[in-house]
Amino acid sequence: MEEKTSYIGRMLSANARECVVSSLTQQKDIPAFGSMLRIPMGNGQPEIYGVVTDITLEEDGFLRQIASSANISEEVIRDTQENRSVPIVIRVSFIGYTEGDRVLHLLPPRPPVTLTEIYPCTVREICEFTRKFGYLRLMMDVNHLSAGELLAVHLKDTAKAHVQYGDNDWAQRAVEEVMDLLGGDPAGLIAVMGAIGDAELFL
Amino acid sequence: MKSEEVRNTGQIGYITGGSLKEGFIARLIVPPETVQEGSFVVVEDGPRVFYGLVTNLKLCAADPRFTDAHTMNRFPPALREQVAAHTLYTEVEIMPALMQNIGYAPGTPGYVPLDKNVDPEPLPVKMVPPHHSPLRAAERFDVANIFGSASDPKYFEVGSTREQGHPVAINMEKFVQRSSGIFGSTGTGKSYLTRMILAGLIRSKQASALVFDMHSEYAYGNVSPDTHTQVPGLKNKMPDRVKVCAIGTGGKVGGNHPDYDLMLEYSDVTPEDVQMLTRTLNLRDTTATTLFALEKSFGRDHWLQSFMELKPGIGEGTVSDWAEQNNVNIAAAESLQSKLNRLYHSPYLVEKTPYNVVSQIVNALENGISVIITFGKYQSELDYLLVANILTRKVRAVWEKRTEDHLAGIGFKPNPLVVAIEEAHKLLSRDMASQTAFALIAREMRKYSVTLLVIDQRPSQIDDEIMSQLGTRVSGWLGDETDIAAVLSGLSGKDSLRGMLSRLQPKQEVLLLGYGVPMPLPIRSRLYDNEFWKQLLGPDHDDRALPEESDDWLSN
Numbered sequence: 238m239e240e241k242t243s244y245i246g247r248m249l250s251a252n253a254r255e256c257v258v259s260s261l262t263q264q265k266d267i268p269a270f271g272s273m274l275r276i277p278m279g280n281g282q283p284e285i286y287g288v289v290t291d292i293t294l295e296e297d298g299f300l301r302q303i304a305s306s307a308n309i310s311e312e313v314i315r316d317t318q319e320n321r322s323v324p325i326v327i328r329v330s331f332i333g334y335t336e337g338d339r340v341l342h343l344l345p346p347r348p349p350v351t352l353t354e355i356y357p358c359t360v361r362e363i364c365e366f367t368r369k370f371g372y373l374r375l376m377m378d379v380n381h382l383s384a385g386e387l388l389a390v391h392l393k394d395t396a397k398a399h400v401q402y403g404d405n406d407w408a409q410r411a412v413e414e415v416m417d418l419l420g421g422d423p424a425g426l427i428a429v430m431g432a433i434g435d436a437e438l439f440l
Numbered sequence: 441m442k443s444e445e446v447r448n449t450g451q452i453g454y455i456t457g458g459s460l461k462e463g464f465i466a467r468l469i470v471p472p473e474t475v476q477e478g479s480f481v482v483v484e485d486g487p488r489v490f491y492g493l494v495t496n497l498k499l500c501a502a503d504p505r506f507t508d509a510h511t512m513n514r515f516p517p518a519l520r521e522q523v524a525a526h527t528l529y530t531e532v533e534i535m536p537a538l539m540q541n542i543g544y545a546p547g548t549p550g551y552v553p554l555d556k557n558v559d560p561e562p563l564p565v566k567m568v569p570p571h572h573s574p575l576r577a578a579e580r581f582d583v584a585n586i587f588g589s590a591s592d593p594k595y596f597e598v599g600s601t602r603e604q605g606h607p608v609a610i611n612m613e614k615f616v617q618r619s620s621g622i623f624g625s626t627g628t629g630k631s632y633l634t635r636m637i638l639a640g641l642i643r644s645k646q647a648s649a650l651v652f653d654m655h656s657e658y659a660y661g662n663v664s665p666d667t668h669t670q671v672p673g674l675k676n677k678m679p680d681r682v683k684v685c686a687i688g689t690g691g692k693v694g695g696n697h698p699d700y701d702l703m704l705e706y707s708d709v710t711p712e713d714v715q716m717l718t719r720t721l722n723l724r725d726t727t728a729t730t731l732f733a734l735e736k737s738f739g740r741d742h743w744l745q746s747f748m749e750l751k752p753g754i755g756e757g758t759v760s761d762w763a764e765q766n767n768v769n770i771a772a773a774e775s776l777q778s779k780l781n782r783l784y785h786s787p788y789l790v791e792k793t794p795y796n797v798v799s800q801i802v803n804a805l806e807n808g809i810s811v812i813i814t815f816g817k818y819q820s821e822l823d824y825l826l827v828a829n830i831l832t833r834k835v836r837a838v839w840e841k842r843t844e845d846h847l848a849g850i851g852f853k854p855n856p857l858v859v860a861i862e863e864a865h866k867l868l869s870r871d872m873a874s875q876t877a878f879a880l881i882a883r884e885m886r887k888y889s890v891t892l893l894v895i896d897q898r899p900s901q902i903d904d905e906i907m908s909q910l911g912t913r914v915s916g917w918l919g920d921e922t923d924i925a926a927v928l929s930g931l932s933g934k935d936s937l938r939g940m941l942s943r944l945q946p947k948q949e950v951l952l953l954g955y956g957v958p959m960p961l962p963i964r965s966r967l968y969d970n971e972f973w974k975q976l977l978g979p980d981h982d983d984r985a986l987p988e989e990s991d992d993w994l995s996n
């Protein structure tokens with residue numbers, strides 16, 4: 238049986254489309270760009286699903302001092318990278334929510350409250366949420382980055398999850414959906430397919 | 441739609457647009473090479489089906505950028521294939537021909553018994569199917585439903601659909617109700633097709649045929665120019681149903697004795713016959729005046745012999761003497777006599793024939809026996825025009841009288857007669873049509889149960905009015921635009937059919953058009969081989985008449 242994941246941070250701010258999360262984790266453990274996160278609201282409220290669309294590693298005064306030093310020992314660099322908690326801010330775009338067993342690929346009715354815990358999705362959760370493709374519409378509407386880059390990594394990782402559950406054709410169906418959504422935008426379709434091609438999704 | 445699903449449903453596409461005027465547009469869901477121009481397709485719309493022909497195929501792209509190989513090659517092969525399948529597609533234009541209310545099948549949702557006021561027969565198309573109506577290739581059942589089944593003796597299997605090979609039949613009863621035409625350039629198999637259609641006509645007993653066989657091919661066959669084997673004729677295969685009549689006396693046709701020798705009398709030749717030969721005999725403009733005077737002077741039955749017996753020179757009993765007495769230009773009369781010499785001395789033209797061959801021919805035709813007039817060595821234009829015109833006029837007169845008598849309550853209605861003429865443009869050209877017996881048949885003889893079967897390679901040379909009267913048209917490949925336009929004259933959808941006709945295979949493919957067929961259809965015509973005769977006459981038919989025949993006379 239698949240284990241539940243541990244929360245990776247708490248929500249700082251949100252609007253109807255996205256939220257910003259402060260990560261607790263060290264740099265090497267931060268969730269990957271394009272990976273799916275779960276935001277449980279509790280009290281019978283919907284469980285919101287989102288996808289990581291940006292990650293910011295912020296500096297503080299001490300880090301600036303170290304970086305401006307002439308000679309930094311290897312030990313200090315490794316200690317800073319591996320042990321020291323620097324502020325990490327993750328931007329998460331909402332791609333749907335669940336109500337009981339129902340999966341709805343729509344923006345959540347209201348954003349989560351601040352300091353809500355955020356969890357990475359398990360393989361099972363990924364597969365259940367992405368069985369249908371309506372959420373891709375929301376993912377492609379994220380406007381602060383290239384849809385192709387986001388889709389490429391998301392589809393590659395999600396396809397792997399579905400393969401684990403025996404669905405080998407998921408990637409093909411997902412690409413078909415993306416092409417349908419981009420039917421009226423040939424230039425966008427070529428760009429997105431270029432990114433998907435570079436992700437070697439079908440290999 | 442997945443290919444397996446396509447295989448199971450037979451669907452090849454779906455309707456995406458169109459109009460009654462411009463035809464339907466469908467998007468293919470199968471590879472473009474699986475459908476070709478002229479394909480017989482069916483659009484299903486619940487209780488209705490629409491039958492039509494593919495008139496155009498168009499490669500389309502969601503955007504021109506996807507047609508650029510350079511752009512597509514940027515993607516890995518599997519993705520490239522998927523993108524191509526999604527963005528590149530084929531559209532077909534369909535000329536709707538018929539629609540039919542078939543209702544829902546019993547046991548299916550929506551089933552209600554067909555309203556008594558709803559005509560379940562195929563009808564002209566008066567509505568359009570909705571978007572996404574499935575498109576499929578016509579099945580054997582559809583072809584038989586529309587064109588009829590060859591198992592019915594009234595029908596004759598003339599060929600098969602080009603893609604699926606479903607048999608296509610023509611209704612011989614309808615075929616003989618109006619004049620028809622068989623067209624095609626040289627070497628397209630026109631005479632083999634004619635032979636097969638005549639065989640089907642004779643077997644169907646829907647009419648007797650009077651065939652003017654200029655090149656002596658139809659009665660005893662000939663050597664195929666393609667396979668160099670002896671190809672049987674209608675007399676070889678249907679000796680009891682076909683009589684052969686040769687021009688002149690004592691002649692043999694391909695080593696065979698004909699049933700009759702055709703001799704004509706001088707009195708059979710009318711001034712109109714001579715006028716019809718104006719071009720052939722290089723007659724002057726004054727000929728009509730001279731002929732009028734000759735008829736008035738010597739009578740309709742004796743003008744030719746009396747005129748030709750006038751002597752040259754001056755004095756009593758000469759041409760000049762007759763011309764002076766009848767106020768005719770002497771030079772014109774002398775010139776006409778000189779030019780008529782060739783006609784007058786034709787070996788088959790005599791003062792008095794020993795027996796009346798024409799009545800024997802008429803008798804045979806009235807009894808459902810077909811007669812082939814074979815010209816043997818008399819293959820000149822003069823012989824063909826003169827004999828065909830005189831004989832047709834005489835036969836036509838009999839049919840007219842029989843019909844008038846029948847309408848007056850005397851005797852029986854005459855058996856339908858089809859007069860088949862090869863090289864029809866020689867007899868039905870614009871400058872000659874009004875003078876021949878054939879033009880009248882095409883225009884007016886339907887009520888007397890006489891129709892024409894016109895066989896020609898230059899339909900554009902045939903009088904427009906006669907072409908427009910042709911009901912059923914069967915055309916092989918034609919290269920000349922004017923010939924194509926002539927074949928399609930008077931038909932709806934000719935713009936769509938024009939390209940189809942010009943792109944037929946040079947051999948074995950023909951386009952069926954017009955009154956005798958429910959809708960236009962390009963088909964692969966049958967092979968004129970042993971199998972054809974076995975199917976037509978039954979497996980036990982006697983083919984001993986041909987000792988060394990090949991099994992496949994048109995196999996190239």
